[in-house]
Structures are given as C-alpha cells and as structure tokens.
Amino acid sequence: MTTIDVHDLTKEYGSTRAVDRLTLSVEPGRVTGFLGPNGAGKSSTMRLILGLDRPTSGTATIGGRPYATLREPLRTAGALLDAQAAHGSRTARDHLRCLAVSNRLPDRRADEVLEETGLATVAGRRIKTFSLGMRQRLGIATALLGDPPVILLDEPANGLDPEGIVWIRQLLRRLAEEGRTILVSSHLMNETATYADHLVVLARGRLLADVSMSDFIEQHSQARVRVRAGDPARLRATLLGDGYTVLGDEDGGWVVEGARAEQVGAVAAREGIPVLELADERASLEQAYLALTADEAEFAASFPTT
Numbered sequence: 001m002t003t004i005d006v007h008d009l010t011k012e013y014g015s016t017r018a019v020d021r022l023t024l025s026v027e028p029g030r031v032t033g034f035l036g037p038n039g040a041g042k043s044s045t046m047r048l049i050l051g052l053d054r055p056t057s058g059t060a061t062i063g064g065r066p067y068a069t070l071r072e073p074l075r076t077a078g079a080l081l082d083a084q085a086a087h088g089s090r091t092a093r094d095h096l097r098c099l100a101v102s103n104r105l106p107d108r109r110a111d112e113v114l115e116e117t118g119l120a121t122v123a124g125r126r127i128k129t130f131s132l133g134m135r136q137r138l139g140i141a142t143a144l145l146g147d148p149p150v151i152l153l154d155e156p157a158n159g160l161d162p163e164g165i166v167w168i169r170q171l172l173r174r175l176a177e178e179g180r181t182i183l184v185s186s187h188l189m190n191e192t193a194t195y196a197d198h199l200v201v202l203a204r205g206r207l208l209a210d211v212s213m214s215d216f217i218e219q220h221s222q223a224r225v226r227v228r229a230g231d232p233a234r235l236r237a238t239l240l241g242d243g244y245t246v247l248g249d250e251d252g253g254w255v256v257e258g259a260r261a262e263q264v265g266a267v268a269a270r271e272g273i274p275v276l277e278l279a280d281e282r283a284s285l286e287q288a289y290l291a292l293t294a295d296e297a298e299f300a301a302s303f304p305t306t
C-alpha cells in the first residue's frame with residue numbers, strides 16, 4: 001500500500017507563499033478530494049509531490065520516497081496535471097507508446113488505456129485535433145499507463161461531457177476499491193461529493209481540513225428541518241415563540257434552522273398540529289465547503305450590500 005506523505009512542506013514563488021508548512025497523508029483505498037479556493041495551493045502541492053518543483057522547505061514522498069528518486073515513476077504514480085501538455089502532432093497511440101517505451105512498460109499498455117478511457121476509436125488521430133474532453137481522457141490514460149498504485153488528478157472532469165463525468169466518477173471509485181491512493185482536485189462540489197470518501201481542504205497554502213466527507217459535512221453545516229403542517233401559520237408562530245429561526249420553502253412549508261426533526265415533531269405534537277411532512281435536511285458538500293472557506297477565498301467576489 002502506497003501513501004503520499006507531505007511533511008511541513010513550504011513553497012515560495014518570490015514573495016508568494018503558495019504552500020505554507022503543509023503536513024498531510026493521502027491514504028490508499030479511498031478517493032481524497034483536494035479542495036480549496038483559486039490560488040489555495042492545490043496544483044503547487046501536486047507539482048511538489050510529483051517532483052516538478054523543488055520545495056522551499058519540507059518534504060513530499062510517495063511510498064516513503066521522493067518522486068524524483070523513483071526508478072520507474074510511472075509504475076508508482078500517475079498524474080494528470082495539464083491536459084494540454086501532450087505533443088499535438090503525435091497521435092494518441094504514439095504519445096502513449098513513447099511514454100511506455102521510455103518507462104519500460106509493455107507496448108500493449110497504450111492500447112489498454114486507450115480502451116479504458118474510451119479513446120480506442122480515435123487512437124490514430126493527432127492530438128491537436130482533440131477536443132478538451134478528449135485531451136482530458138488522454139491525460140487520464142497517461143496517468144493509468146503504468147498501472148500505478150498512486151494517482152493524482154488535477155480537475156479531471158474539466159471539459160468532460162455528462163457521460164464522461166459519470167465515467168470518471170465510476171473510474172475513481174473503482175481505482176479506490178482496487179486499493180489505490182487517489183488524490184483529485186476539483187472546484188465541482190456536487191461532483192466531488194459523488195466520488196470522494198475523504199477531503200483535504202487548503203486555503204492560502206495552509207491546511208483547513210483533513211477529514212472524512214461525512215464528518216466534514218457534519219462539522220461545517222447547521223442542522224435544518226423541513227416541515228409541512230396542517231396549520232402552517234400556527235406552527236410557525238409556535239416555533240418562533242420557542243426561539244427557532246423559521247424560513248419559508250418553495251413548497252409552502254417551513255425550514256427550521258438549528259433544529260432536528262424530533263424537536264420540531266415534539267413542538268407540533270405538543271400543540272396538536274397535524275404534521276404532513278417532516279424531515280432532517282442533509283447539508284450538501286457545497287454548503288459545508290462555502291461555510292468553511294467563506295473568509296478564505298483570495299479572489300472572492302464582493303457582493304453589493306444595497
């Protein structure tokens with residue numbers, strides 16, 4: 001089992017501290033979503049893990065070794081960082097075969113990963129004719145080429161069509177179930193929620209959270225209850241009288257902030273108000289993420305207050 005270990009990692013570009021004393025481990029057998037506002041340091045961290053940049057201080061290792069010292073790196077870690085990186089005048093198959101040869105991988109791996117990523121029918125086409133989504137698939141094919149235990153993907157769903165998004169979700173789940181270590185950065189919270197088991201959240205180069213998906217949502221969201229009742233006006237007045245915050249929902253019911261279903265049910269029962277619908281509302285990853293990072297977004301839009 002191969003773990004990614006980052007210890008006290010710092011990277012400065014001139015006066016910008018892109019990564020700031022970061023310590024974390026990315027564990028095998030699960031998909032770790034790598035989140036954070038623009039400029040948080042996600043790509044910089046991935047580049048440092050992959051030996052593409054030198055840290056200012058600290059270490060990043062894969063299976064206990066710096067990437068640069070791995071003898072057959074593609075067999076240990078595969079990555080998609082920049083889908084535009086492939087040579088445009090080569091065909092997809094030639095691009096992958098060249099990489100296979102230079103990494104002493106069997107030639108057949110090129111066709112296997114083309115098949116796996118849905119590119120078999122365009123394997124003979126030059127990469128410069130590829131759409132963004134096809135380039136993403138080729139980047140993922142490259143990451144899978146060495147059948148590595150560790151995979152890092154920077155925004156893999158970028159440019160994928162709806163079918164491609166379903167495909168990447170299933171692929172990530174399968175890779176994790178095979179026991180691999182998967183680190184995936186994304187700005188798409190709804191997507192991340194469908195495949196990640198664990199989350200690492202950065203802001204301004206620092207670690208904000210390193211926690212399971214379910215604990216993250218629990219910790220960074222408020223309990224809410226949705227309720228519809230036979231006498232909505234009286235239920236609202238009673239709840240307000242008991243100190244709850246009550247908002248209207250689009251179906252004519254109420255959303256009660258900071259409450260659980262059993263509490264709202266007890267209030268309705270006490271007052272003899274018939275309850276037609278009552279449910280705890282599960283916060284989304286997006287709501288929890290926005291609550292956590294509200295003060296951290298370096299380039300957050302400012303909204304007019306009037």
Ligand SMILES: Nc1ncnc2c1ncn2[C@@H]1O[C@H](COP(=O)(O)OP(=O)(O)OP(=O)(O)O)[C@@H](O)[C@H]1O
Pocket residue numbers: 013016017018036037038039040041042043044045
């Ligand atoms: N090669 C570089 N030279 C100078 N500054 C850099 C370089 N690479 C990154 N930075 C800076 O480091 C900070 C972190 O950038 P990084 O790309 O790692 O963030 P990110 O979390 O991946 O952002 P995004 O979500 O927008 O891709 C930013 O302030 C960025 O401008």
